[in-house]
Structure formats: structure tokens, C-alpha cells
Amino acid sequence: MSTWLILGGSSAMARALARAVAAQGDAVFPAGRDRGDLEALATDCRLRGAREAEALTFDARDPSGFDAIRQRMTQAKGPLNIAVFTGSMPPQPEIDDDPSLIDGVIKDSFTGPAQLITLLAPHVEHTQGTEVGVG
């Protein structure tokens, strides 16, 4: 019985993964910015058989929230797996007009999740979990 932290939990692929592991009875924590949407997914996962399911707030551009996620994950049982579905890409014309938008792309797609995973890595290792990145 594993625990899954799913970053970018509102995406279609994330939803499919969350449901698949919920049906096995795993614990599922979809994380992202759209709290209402993630809570709906968490309820759906509980009804499909997840041992536990809870929406978590994760904003890749705001590391101040990362420690709360770390604390919550250290309470969860079983191997901790992290699946990453975050990422953003504004339309090219918008980037052409404002190249600083690239900063956000890097934070959403790389540094944000990487920082959180680094915080959680000892726990993942300790529980013999896995990290999965989806580009």
C-alpha cells in the first residue's frame, strides 16, 4: 500500500494515474493550485477505493508552501512515490513580447518540483518509494 504525491494533479494524465492507484487502495495526494478541482479529484479517488485521499496546495513558484507538504507526507504510510505532471508553456507570441515569462516556465517545469522533491528525497529513500517525472 503506497502513498502517491501527484504534483500538477489537475491534468488529465495525473487524474488517470490517481484513479489507477486509488483502485489499488493506495493513498493519493493530488497537489496543485486549483484547490476546488483537486478536492473533487480526492473525493473521486476515495470513492474508487483509495485508502486516503486529500488535496494539497502546491504552487511551483512559491517554495514557502513546500514544507507543509513535506510534513504531511512524512505522516503518510507506506512507500512514498512522487509523480510530477507540472509544467507550463505560454503561447510563443506572449514569450516573444515578454521573454521574462521564461522564468515562470522554468519554475513550473523544473525548479519548483525539483526543490520539493529534494526536500522529500530522504523520506522517499527511507520508505523505498519512487519518483516519476512526466515531461
Add this chain to the structure above:
Amino acid sequence: MPTHKQQTLTGWGRTLRATSMVARPERRRALEALMAQRPAPAMGRLRSYGDTALNHGGEAVDLTRLDRMLGFDEDTGLLRVEGGARIGEINAAMAPRGWLVPVMPGTGFATVGGAIAMDVHGKNHHSAGSFGEHVEAMPLLTPTGVEEVLPCDPLFKVSAGGLGQTGVIAEASVRLTRAKGDVMMVTERRVADWDEHLALLDASEATYTVGWIDATAEGASLGRGILEEAETAAGLVPPAKRGKRVPFDAPAFALAPSVVKAFNAAYWRRVPVSGRTVVKPIEDFFFPLDKIYDWNRLYGKSGFHQVQCVVPLAAADTLKRILEAIARTGMASPLAVLKRMGPGRAGMMSFPMEGYTLAVDFHAAHGPEKLAQRIEQMVLEAGGRLYLAKDSLASADSVRAMYPERAAWADAVAEVDPESKLMTDLVRRLKLREAA
């Protein structure tokens, strides 16, 4: 707001096509924004056979991503679920908890929104009524705003079975039914002919009852088939096998009359003379064809039509004459279903009426149009009606005459959709929203 993409779509029968600009919102908020700015008819998994969900040259809202269960009350069995959720998925999650979707159509791929918009029925219609009768609330996204619709509201009867003409059914509260367990105890028996078939259907006290008819059988064997009666039960059976795909459109001979005739005879003899009781996974009983994901391709490129009609109890003889006409043409496919319906219906345009219903598939390549016209005429004269979720062939005049509340329904629809933004190909073809 989600972007629109051009798609060419067909109903399940693959005879009618439409090219539309389709938007597929991922979240409820996006759906609401879309309906506020560019209202369009909803579509689900396109399991209706004809053009109920098609909108050629217009726009459509694909609801399949809004498919989550939002809450469940173990005490009352009330499930709050998004409109794009599939009936089969709900069952798979809830049956192990001892709950079932109260009314199930023949495919688990049908969505909750579609089940309400078509007010579908199942093998328990005689006792449980139609799907819409189990809906306790639904937020409706109409072109004029969001409305929470309750069964006591006049708009409920307009919307249940309302072909999506009043708005997008974003979610619904559906009262699930208690199940003894997550398997089905199914008793199958051979039925020799038409009279025995009706007698057994009339006498059946089972919760779920359906007759399979060999529509190729003629003469003394006319109406022969297999009666299935079932109850939920607790037990252990291996889970249903994973579905298979049809890799290509079947060639024309696959469902040639001689092949169908031989298949049906073998299918009938499969059940021993003395009958038998078998235990099946729930989905095998309710959705036997779902195991072959795209079985509609078995009819080849030209597709197929299904005609489903219901006639009042007293007009059972008409149904027998319809079956005779079908058998004589040799056009029947393996799938023909006979059932006794109860009176239950939730809306003004709902299909059910107390009587007998017959559903038969026809290969489009065999040219069943004339036969379908004849059936339509006989059903009309018998005071019965055709099921719009299956229809691809009917004429406007007949259908308008078969649904006595149609004109009042059209008036009520015009109030919520005054600019006719939600019209679909079926509604146009059958002139359902035109004044008397």
C-alpha cells in the same frame, strides 16, 4: 476558455455524420465560462445510435472530462457526480460497497448526462422506472444562466429525456440502489415462441428481466429466444475479462443473413433445454457487448441502424406483426431484445410507456429504410413510439405524433434556449422544436 477543435463525429450506428467545432473543458469553471459565452449542446461518449448528440456545422461541448464522483452519502445512497461520468465506472467503484446505479442502459460507456437527457431505461424498468426518476437534483447550465433543477421544478420534466435542449447537465445527484453483492445470479431459459415469450415476461417477478429474440426465426418459431432473469447476489466470481478491440471494419459478409441465422440458432441452443442459472460479474450481465470495445465496427464501413419501439400492452399483436415483417426480410442482426416496460418515465419527451419494447439492429448496407418506415407506421397506429436515442431513420411527422407532449415541451424549451443554441441534428431532422 477551452479552445474549439474541428471534429467529424458519428453516433454509435455510424450512419449519420457531423462536422462540428468541439470544445472539451477540463474543469467545471471552464465549462461554465464556455456556456456563458458560447452555449452549445453537450455530447458524451456518443453511445446514442443516430444523431441525438450531433450538431453538424455548429459547436458542441464534450463533457467527458467532467467525470468525477463528487460525494456519496452511505446512509441515503445519494451520489453527487459530474455529467460526463460513465455509468460503468460508477458501478465498478460502488458495487463493491453494496450500491448500484439504479437504472442501467445496455452500455456502461453511457454518461450520467446522457442517461438523463435520454431518460434511459434498463432491464429493471418494469420495477424501477427510468433513470430520470432517480435523479434528485441537477445543476443545469442553460444559455440563460445556471439553474439548480429539482424534480418538483417544471424545468425538470422538460430536461429529463429532454435531449439536451435545456442546457448542459453539469452534474447530478442520483439515488443509488442497494445491491446484495457485486455479482449477478442469472437464470436463462429457452423460449420456444412468441406467445411463450410474452407469457414469461408478464409472469416474471425478477428485479431484472429481459428477452433476447432470434429475429431470424419464422413460422412456428417466430419469437423464440432466451429469457434472462437476474438478481444481485453476494459471491465470488473471477473479475470480468478485459475488453477486446475490433481491429478493422468488418467485411460485408460478416453479418450476412446466413451467418446471422446460424449464429442465432447456436446462441439459442447454448442454453440447455431445462434452462440454467449462472453467476456473472455485474458488468457481464448489464453490459455484455462492452467487452468488445468497438463492436459497431462489426457492421463494416456503412454502419447500422437500430430501431427500438414500444407499444401498449394491448397492442402486443402489432409487435408480433413487426417481428414477422422483420423475419421475412431476413435483415435482422443477432441483437434483438424484447422487454416488458412499466409506466415509469421522468420527462415530457421520455420514451417509456407501459407495454412491450422491441429493439432490432439492421445493417445499413442491406437497405432497411423501407422496412423501418413500415415499422414506424405500425408503431404509430398502435399508439406506441420510437426511441429517439436509437433513431436514425424516422420521419418528423410520425415522431411528432408519437410524443403527445412535444408541443408543450418545445414551448418550454424555447424559454430557456430562445436563440436555439442547443439544437442538434436529431431535433432539426424530426422538427421537434418547431411549433405545432
